[in-house]
Amino acid sequence: MSATIVDRATGPWDLRLQLVTDERVERPRLRRAVDAAVDAGAGVVQLRAKGASAREQLDLLAELDAVIAGRAALIVDDRLDVALAARDAGLRIAGVHLGQSDVPPTTARRLLGEGALVGWTANTLEHFAAAAVLPAGTLDYLGVGVIHPTATKPGHPPALGVDGFRALAAHAPLPCVAIGGVTEVDAGELVAAGAAGVAVVSRICAADDPAGAARAIADAVGIGVGVGVGVGVGIEAAVGTAAEAGPRIAAQVGILARADGSPGTGAGDPVSAANEGIVR
Numbered sequence: 001m002s003a004t005i006v007d008r009a010t011g012p013w014d015l016r017l018q019l020v021t022d023e024r025v026e027r028p029r030l031r032r033a034v035d036a037a038v039d040a041g042a043g044v045v046q047l048r049a050k051g052a053s054a055r056e057q058l059d060l061l062a063e064l065d066a067v068i069a070g071r072a073a074l075i076v077d078d079r080l081d082v083a084l085a086a087r088d089a090g091l092r093i094a095g096v097h098l099g100q101s102d103v104p105p106t107t108a109r110r111l112l113g114e115g116a117l118v119g120w121t122a123n124t125l126e127h128f129a130a131a132a133v134l135p136a137g138t139l140d141y142l143g144v145g146v147i148h149p150t151a152t153k154p155g156h157p158p159a160l161g162v163d164g165f166r167a168l169a170a171h172a173p174l175p176c177v178a179i180g181g182v183t184e185v186d187a188g189e190l191v192a193a194g195a196a197g198v199a200v201v202s203r204i205c206a207a208d209d210p211a212g213a214a215r216a217i218a219d220a221v222g223i224g225v226g227v228g229v230g231v232g233v234g235i236e237a238a239v240g241t242a243a244e245a246g247p248r249i250a251a252q253v254g255i256l257a258r259a260d261g262s263p264g265t266g267a268g269d270p271v272s273a274a275n276e277g278i279v280r
């Protein structure tokens with residue numbers, strides 16, 4: 001199952017690229033990485049700060065909320081209590097990503113509400129079976145990994161590889177987000193293998209060029225690729241030499257829509273869309 005858009009009241013949210021924060025990275029650098037990822041089209045940002053206290057996580061969430069500014073869903077790893085407290089403090093918290101040993105997803109759904117985004121880690125058929133028997137609408141996606149060995153999660157489960165992911169994801173009852181050692185090298189292959197999207201920590205947060213890394217992964221998963229052709233016709237007021245003076249008709253061909261069918265920045269204004277040429 002590979003639907004990429006979660007249509008909740010806090011959203012809609014795009015699952016194709018999820019940035020998960022890296023607690024090894026200093027805050028200014030982390031803020032830049034988050035901003036770059038959201039600029040590149042990440043639809044979800046997850047605070048993962050396992051060594052931080054609840055109060056520290058609340059401070060971090062306030063920083064992330066300011067950086068994200070409503071452009072992506074901000075969710076919290078493990079800590080439903082922190083997510084609720086952050087909401088209570090007025091922060092835009094879309095939901096949580098829960099692990100198998102965290103509070104039950106049904107509790108999170110009940111306390112966060114119908115509009116929330118709730119993900120659950122699942123890396124075996126037994127986990128899938130447990131997800132399948134939850135009340136409909138409890139979960140939005142499953143986090144499936146690790147794809148490759150990664151230093152970000154010591155003691156991680158056995159690496160699936162892209163082929164292992166494909167074989168497992170074929171049985172998933174919900175959209176799967178692939179995680180663990182994912183980079184631009186295989187993000188596209190994972191989507192082709194059935195992933196709704198990918199979740200990434202170090203390849204973006206620890207990159208020398210987080211914006212470049214985020215754009216490369218966003219491209220690989222199909223975010224922002226312009227497709228379709230539109231014809232633009234309009235009247236321009238020319239400024240310049242006498243020969244150019246006076247209104248003239250402009251008719252050009254341009255690209256109007258994004259790969260997911262959403263309008264490009266020029267849609268609704270065919271001339272500027274045409275002039276822009278490619279909308280992304």
Ligand SMILES: Cc1ncc(COP(=O)(O)OP(=O)(O)O)c(N)n1
Nearest residue numbers: 097098099100121143144177179199
């Ligand atoms: C998208 C996504 N998938 C899986 C995980 C792993 O979560 P969890 O099992 O809670 O393990 P920790 O991240 O807490 O070590 C995730 N965080 N995000």
Ligand SMILES: Cc1nc(C(=O)O)sc1CCOP(=O)(O)O
Nearest residue numbers: 145146150152153180181201202
């Ligand atoms: C947080 C996490 N969860 C995983 C899982 O398989 O459940 S793998 C992982 C770490 C992902 O970090 P990186 O992108 O740096 O490899």
Ligand SMILES: [Mg+2]
Nearest residue numbers: 077078098099
């Ligand atoms: Mg967790």
